[in-house]
Amino acid sequence: IFLMYVTLFLVGGMIISGIEEIPLITALFETASAIGTVGLSLGITPELGTVSRMILICLMFFGRVGGLTLIYAAISVKQNGVKLPLEKITVG
Numbered sequence: 001i002f003l004m005y006v007t008l009f010l011v012g013g014m015i016i017s018g019i020e021e022i023p024l025i026t027a028l029f030e031t032a033s034a035i036g037t038v039g040l041s042l043g044i045t046p047e048l049g050t051v052s053r054m055i056l057i058c059l060m061f062f063g064r065v066g067g068l069t070l071i072y073a074a075i076s077v078k079q080n081g082v083k084l085p086l087e088k089i090t091v092g
Contacts, residue, residue: 001067009035012059016052020044034059 010068012035013028020027031038034056045056062070 004067005035008059012055015056016048018047020052023050030056031059035063037063 009028009031013024014032015021016031017024017027022044026044029040029042030044032038037060045053048056
């Protein structure tokens, strides 16, 4: 999972740096903030293009949902049927 986050961080930063022609350290800061869902920015986000914004949005989503959750959702197998609880629950 750690390797997946580092890969997303580096690849996202390099793509944004290449597309927008901004310094790599600035793009890496933005991607680290997005994947960590920190909310910090260096103020370049309003000047970014659509592709770069979509990359940041995807990183924010992935950072919020989490790697294990996405992996589990992708490989989970649906079970047939639902089991209801058998015990009586007293309320009050």
